[in-house]
Amino acid sequence: MKNNLLPSLAGVLVSLFVVWWLHGFLLADRCLDAGGAINFETNLCMSKSEHVIELATSSAMLVIYCVVIMTLSLLVSRLISKLFKR
Template sequence: MNKSAIAKFIGVFVSLLVIWVINDLLLIQPCVNEGGVFQYEKGQCLLEDGNIFTTGFEMPLVVLYVVIGFGVSYFVSRIFNKIFAKK
């Protein structure tokens, strides 16, 4: 396996971690703060009274995840190649 493939793998892994943290901060924590339980199967926040809690920016987050996924993986792989590439 060449170093370019390793750098890309590390970039994708880091971007998944960043998306996971953003998802936790913007979707799950507000749900828990409102006293609800986040249902991972449905991707919804169910409050104690049975209502579904929405923050209003769930759909724009999907676009943000794609942009973050490509951007972070690209820049991390470039940085990894610059630091660890032996020329």
């Protein structure tokens, strides 16, 4: 019996890392669009008057994350399976 768990696990881990990076990128972009600046010491979005700007995760962002996770998990697991079949 072949062990098919490792390619799937690798696909999930890669997709979660990509979504973690994408979330940080999108929040930083939203901060800059709102006229704020990222404080890299605290990882907060600050306005020009040094007030914290609250950035909520929108429904559209959650849908994007789900699509990215499903697509990357499938692609990475299939790629790893094909690479190790030979």
